[in-house]
Structure formats: C-alpha cells, structure tokens
Amino acid sequence: MTIEDVINKFNTTPFLFIGSGMSRRYLNLPDWKGLLKYFAESISNDEFAYDSYENRAKTMECKLGIMPKVAELIQQDFDRKWFSEEQIRTIDKTLIEEIHKGLSPFKAEMAEYIKEQSIVNMNYKDELDKLSEISEKNIAGVITTNYDSLLESCFKGFTKYVGQSQLIFSAIQGVAEIYKIHGSVEVPESIVINEEDYIEFERKSTYLAAKLMTIFMEYPIIFMGYSIGDSNIQGIIKSIVNCLNASQVNLLKDRFVFIEYKPGMVGAEVTPYTIMIGNKPLTMKKVTLDNFMLLYNVLKNKKAKLPVVILGRFKKELYEYTITNMPTANLRVASIDDERIKDDDLVLAIGKASTFGLKGLSGLDANEWYRNIILNDLEFSADELLEHAFPKLIRQNSGKLPLNKYLAEAAKDFPECKEIAKKQDFDSIISKTIKNNRKYLGGYQSVKQIWEQEKFSTSKALRLIAHLEEKQMGVDELEDVLKEIFEGDVNVLQNVGANERSDIRRLIRIYDYLKWKKQ
Numbered sequence: 001m002t003i004e005d006v007i008n009k010f011n012t013t014p015f016l017f018i019g020s021g022m023s024r025r026y027l028n029l030p031d032w033k034g035l036l037k038y039f040a041e042s043i044s045n046d047e048f049a050y051d052s053y054e055n056r057a058k059t060m061e062c063k064l065g066i067m068p069k070v071a072e073l074i075q076q077d078f079d080r081k082w083f084s085e086e087q088i089r090t091i092d093k094t095l096i097e098e099i100h101k102g103l104s105p106f107k108a109e110m111a112e113y114i115k116e117q118s119i120v121n122m123n124y125k126d127e128l129d130k131l132s133e134i135s136e137k138n139i140a141g142v143i144t145t146n147y148d149s150l151l152e153s154c155f156k157g158f159t160k161y162v163g164q165s166q167l168i169f170s171a172i173q174g175v176a177e178i179y180k181i182h183g184s185v186e187v188p189e190s191i192v193i194n195e196e197d198y199i200e201f202e203r204k205s206t207y208l209a210a211k212l213m214t215i216f217m218e219y220p221i222i223f224m225g226y227s228i229g230d231s232n233i234q235g236i237i238k239s240i241v242n243c244l245n246a247s248q249v250n251l252l253k254d255r256f257v258f259i260e261y262k263p264g265m266v267g268a269e270v271t272p273y274t275i276m277i278g279n280k281p282l283t284m285k286k287v288t289l290d291n292f293m294l295l296y297n298v299l300k301n302k303k304a305k306l307p308v309v310i311l312g313r314f315k316k317e318l319y320e321y322t323i324t325n326m327p328t329a330n331l332r333v334a335s336i337d338d339e340r341i342k343d344d345d346l347v348l349a350i351g352k353a354s355t356f357g358l359k360g361l362s363g364l365d366a367n368e369w370y371r372n373i374i375l376n377d378l379e380f381s382a383d384e385l386l387e388h389a390f391p392k393l394i395r396q397n398s399g400k401l402p403l404n405k406y407l408a409e410a411a412k413d414f415p416e417c418k419e420i421a422k423k424q425d426f427d428s429i430i431s432k433t434i435k436n437n438r439k440y441l442g443g444y445q446s447v448k449q450i451w452e453q454e455k456f457s458t459s460k461a462l463r464l465i466a467h468l469e470e471k472q473m474g475v476d477e478l479e480d481v482l483k484e485i486f487e488g489d490v491n492v493l494q495n496v497g498a499n500e501r502s503d504i505r506r507l508i509r510i511y512d513y514l515k516w517k518k519q
Contacts, residue, residue: 001270001285002268002270003268003270003287003294003295003298004298005270006257006270006285006287007298007299007301007302008302009254010220010255010302011220012140012218012219012220012304013137013138013139013140013219013302013303013304013308014139014140014219014220014221014222014257014299014302015139015140015141015142015143015215015219015220015221015222016139016141016142016143016221016222016224017142017143017144017221017222017223017224017226017233018142018143018144018145018146018151018224018225019144019145019146019223019224019225019226019230019232019233020032020145020146020225020226021224021225021226021227021261022146022150022224022225023146023148023150023225024225025121025124025225025261025292026120026121026124026127026128026150027117027118027119027120027121027148027150028117028119028121029114029117029118029148030117032067033050033067035110035113035114036050036053036067036070036071036074037049037050038113039074039078039106039109039110040052040053040074042078042088043074043077043078043081050070053070053073053074054066054070056073057069057070057073062195063195063199064195064198064199064202064231065198065231068193068194068195068197068198069195071193071194071195072194072195072196074106075104075106075107075193075194078105078106078109079104079105079106082105082106082109083105089105089109090109090112090113091105091108091109091112092112092459092460092463093437093440093463094459094463094499095108095111095112095188098188098189098499103188103189104188104189107188107189107191107193108188110147110185110188110191110193111147111185111186111188111191112185112457114147114148114185115148115149115185115456115457116456116457118148118149118150118456119456124292126293127291127292127293127296128154130293130296130297130300131154131292131296132153132154132155132156133300134296134299134300135154135155135156135158135308136307136308136309137303137304137307137308138299138300138302138303138304139155139299139308140174140175140176140219140304140308141158141174141175141176141177141178141179141215141219141308142155142158142177142178142179143178143179143181143212143215144178144179144180144181144182145181145182145192145232145233146180146182146225147180147182147183147184147185147191148185149184149185149186151178151180152178152488152489152495153488155176155178156309156487156488156489156490157176157309157489157490157491158176158177158178158308158309158312158489159173159176159177159178159312159491159494159495160177160178160180160184160489160491160495161177161178161179161180162180162183162184162186162187162190163180163181163182163183163184163187163190163192164181164201164204164207164208165204167179167181167208167211168204168207168208168211172211173312173315174214174215174218174219174315175308175311175312175315176308176309176311176312177312179212181201181208181236182201182232186459186496186497186500187497202235205235205236205239206239208236208239209236209239209240209242209243210243212236212240213240213243216240216252216255217248217251219255220254220255220256220257221255221256221257222257222259222295223256223257223258223259224259224292225259226258228258228260228273228275228286234275234277237277237282238277238278241277241278241280241282242277242278246280249280249281249282250283252282252283252284253272253282253283253284253285254285256282256284256285257284257285257286257287258273258284258285258286258287259286259287259289259292259295260286260287260288260289261288261289261290262288262289262290263290264290265288265289265290266290267289267294268287268288268289268294268295269287269288269289270285270286270287270288271285271286271288272284272285272286273285273286309490364378364380364385364389364393365393366393366396366397366401366505367491367493367494367501369385369389369393369401369402370402370493370504370505370508371486371490371493372385373402373405373508373511373512374479374482374483374486374508374511375483375486375490377490381409381410382405382406382407382408382409382410382411383410383411383412385406386403386406386407386410386412386414386417387412387414390403390414390417394420399420400424400509401420402424402508402509402511402512402513403417403420403421403424403512404421404424404512404513404515404516404517405512405515405516407421407516408516421517424509424513424517425513425517426470426473426510426513426514429506429509429510429513430466430506430510434466434467437467438467438469440464440467441464441467441468444464444468445468445472446468446472446474446477447465447468447472447473447474447477447478447481448474448477448480450464450465450468451465451477451480451481458485458500459496459499459500459503461481462500462503462504462507463503465478465481465507466503466506466507466510470514473510473514475511475514475515478507478510478511478514479511479515481507482504482507482508482511485504492504493505
C-alpha cells in the first residue's frame with residue numbers, strides 16, 4: 001500500500017492533529033524536556049539542574065506522569081526567583097501588567113522565549129511553503145497541542161480557538177479552524193504545562209471529547225509530530241474512543257493515519273498499526289517517512305471544491321442566522337429577483353427581504369469595521385456603514401471608532417460622525433502611559449525599523465510602534481505593517497487576546513487619522 005492509496009480512501013479533506021515534532025522540524029524549537037531544561041538552568045546555571053528536578057519528582061506522587069510534576073517544581077522555584085531577582089526578567093511591560101493580575105512569571109517568560117526562538121528552519125522552507133499552499137483547499141482544519149504560532153502563519157484565514165474553555169464554549173464549525181487545546185504563547189495563562197494544568201485539562205476532557213466527536217467521526221485525522229506512545233495523544237484518543245462502540249471504533253481504521261518520522265529513510269512505508277485504548281483495540285495506518293513533501297504532494301490531490309476558509313465563513317454566518325433569526329454583516333438576505341443583485345453575486349435568498357444586504361449591517365461588529373479600514377473587504381458603501389452600522393457600534397465601543405476613511409468616501413453628510421472625528425487626533429489616540437514610556441523605544445525611529453527588527457514578536461512590535469511620535473509615524477509604512485498582519489490572519493482581531501487586539505485597533509485609528517484626516 002502507498003500514501004496515495006491511503007489518502008484516496010478519504011471521503012473528504014482531512015484534519016491534521018499536530019504535535020511538537022512539527023515545531024522542532026520547522027522552527028528548531030525544543031521538545032517538552034528541552035523547554036523545561038532551559039528554564040531549570042536559568043534558575044541555577046547548573047548542567048544538572050534539570051536532572052535534580054526529575055530526581056525530586058521521582059520521589060513524589062505524580063498524578064499524571066513525571067513531566068507535569070517536573071514542570072510544577074521548576075515553575076515554583078522560577079516564580080520565586082523571578083519576583084526576588086530583577087535580572088532574570090526579560091518580558092515587556094504588557095506581560096508585567098498581566099503578572100500583577102496573577103499570571104505566573106514562568107508562563108509569561110516561557111511564552112516570550114518560544115516567540116523569540118521561533119525562527120523558520122530554512123532547510124525545510126519548501127515543505128512549509130507547500131503546507132501553506134495546501135491549507136487553502138486540501139486541509140479541513142487543525143488540532144494541536146503546540147503553544148507556538150507556526151500553524152497560524154501557515155493556515156491563513158483559519159479561525160483560532162485557544163485552550164479547552166474557549167473551544168468548549170464556542171460554536172465551532174468544524175472547517176477552517178485551528179484548535180490549540182494546550183494553549184498559546186499569545187495567551188500565556190492558557191498554557192498547559194504543570195501538573196495542576198493537566199489535572200484541570202483531564203477534568204474537562206469529557207467535554208472536549210464531546211466537542212471534537214463530530215470531527216473525529218466525519219473527517220480523516222492525520223497525526224503528525226507525535227510519538228505513537230505520546231501520553232497527550234493517547235489521553236485524547238482515549239476520551240474519544242470511550243464514547244464509541246466497537247463498530248464505531250472499527251470505522252476509524254481508514255480515517256486515522258499516524259505519520260512516523262524516520263531520519264534518512266528514502267520514500268515512504270505504509271503499515272497497519274494497532275494500539276490498545278483501555279480494552280478496545282484501535283487500528284490505524286502508519287506512514288513512515290523522512291520527507292514530508294511526499295505527504296503534502298499527495299494531499300494536494302484531495303481538495304474541497306471551494307477554499308475551506310470560505311466554507312468555514314459560510315457555515316458560521318448560516319449558524320448565526322439560524323440561532324438568532326437575524327441577518328449578519330456577511331450573510332446577504334434578499335429576494336432572488338432583487339434587481340440590485342449582480343449576476344456574479346453569491347446570494348442566499350431567505351424570505352422576502354426588500355432591502356438587499358442592509359439588514360446585515362445590524363450584525364456588523366467593531367472588528368469588521370476596523371478591518372475594513374485596512375482591507376476594504378466589506379461590500380457596503382461608506383454611506384451605508386455610517387448610516388446603519390455606526391449608531392450601534394459607537395455605543396458599544398465607548399465612542400472610539402475610526403471614522404475618517406468613511407467620512408472621506410461618503411456622499412451624504414453625517415454631522416454626528418464629523419463631531420466625533422474632530423476630537424480624534426494623534427494625541428487623543430495615544431494614552432498618557434505610552435507618552436510617558438517613550439524612553440523605552442531605544443534607538444528606534446520609524447515604523448519600518450521596528451517591524452523589521454521585532455516582527456517575530458508581533459505584540460511587542462505593535463506596542464513599540466505606538467510609542468513613536470507623530471512625526472516618526474510614516475503612514476505608508478504603517479499601512480504595510482497592518483496589511484501584513486491581516487494577510488497573515490484575516491480574522492486576527494477575533495483570534496488574538498484583548499491586549500493585542502487593543503494594540504492593533506490603536507494603530508488602525510492612528511492610520512485612519514494620518515491617511516484621511518491629516519492629509
């Protein structure tokens with residue numbers, strides 16, 4: 001049997017279940033033990049530091065294996081030292097503020113360390129480019145236990161869910177989505193690393209399994225970057241399999257594919273592989289290879305008819321319409337013979353709406369309003385946005401909305417909007433705290449300079465840019481940065497944490513002021 005034979009049996013595009021081996025391959029990041037070893041040595045600068053923690057853990061009760069206990073012990077000592085010795089601190093002001101609110105310094109520093117170390121391994125850049133290419137139509141979605149941001153950069157436009165809680169309490173659509181079930185460096189408090197974290201994760205595993213059940217039953221699952229005996233993967237599969245009867249488990253044999261990396265291997269080998277999940281045997285296909293391009297090239301032939309991001313967006317909009325009975329900003333509601341519908345418009349006709357599309361403005365949110373300033377991707381005119389969406393959004397956003405672009409493009413007069421826009425100049429957008437902290441800019445003098453040097457830590461770069469004075473804020477350079485951010489993830493404002501979202505919005509307000517009001 002060949003890889004082609006395995007993939008050809010898939011009845012739809014697959015989900016990828018991705019582990020730390022992929023981050024080691026493409027970003028040269030350490031594995032779990034390597035990460036803990038780095039932080040153990042940062043405490044005592046001793047080559048046996050990690051070994052001492054492991055030896056201590058072996059003498060203790062380890063409820064969920066030794067590694068979470070080792071992480072717990074290291075975190076306790078690291079946090080204690082971080083609070084008492086200033087020289088160990090490397091994180092920026094925003095995370096310092098989060099620590100004041102209760103975030104563990106260990107998790108904050110870990111998130112920053114992973115961001116700084118996330119540099120693409122050029123030896124595998126072709127593979128990474130191919131993975132990004134096939135994400136458009138050939139991959140339905142991704143589940144991962146990784147903390148880093150590699151997948152967001154590859155799977156552009158996919159909606160991201162961080163942590164168990166966000167996944168459990170969200171209306172997932174099962175397409176064009178990334179589930180970061182062990183947390184993300186963008187939300188350090190979400191990182192699952194120590195024993196307490198894993199106990200909480202296990203406590204909620206039944207709910208997580210229920211949420212993922214449809215995906216496991218409807219999509220093929222390709223496991224990549226894991227060891228076949230990895231406790232993380234075993235635990236998650238167990239939670240799923242325990243909900244199935246024997247005949248349902250048997251259905252998974254052609255849907256579960258485990259990719260085993262074997263350095264130096266030429267070609268690929270496909271073999272059956274059986275593991276015991278409790279008292280239930282689970283058989284899957286195991287593909288052993290060295291070159292992942294072999295897999296990606298075969299996956300390219302298994303594609304959806306539409307880009308999966310479009311499918312995901314449609315499912316989300318239809319879902320929201322179904323449960324609220326209210327049109328959304330992107331779901332057009334019109335009678336099919338409405339003369340304002342162009343021949344090339346893709347329209348869902350529901351009922352007899354007399355005002356094509358305008359009802360959807362009631363569902364427009366602030367993230368879409370801000371994004372449209374940069375991408376101009378809403379199909380509503382400036383007049384429609386200011387007349388129908390503005391009144392609701394201005395109340396929801398404390399009087400803060402970028403308005404200059406829309407006022408410049410509008411044909412009608414909007415006195416209330418003009419009055420609000422008059423009060424929004426550069427000084428009003430920048431907070432007193434930012435003005436007082438401009439000394440932390442160092443030698444940076446321009447948007448471009450900051451972005452080129454700091455872009456691998458997006459949150460840090462965004463905060464630094466906001467510290468520039470108005471005369472240093474090049475509008476064209478700022479436009480390039482904002483476009484690059486949205487090109488990396490069109491839904492970035494929904495996917496990042498509250499602090500980073502505020503930073504992006506601030507820069508959009510500055511851009512709106514510099515581009516349309518000042519000029």
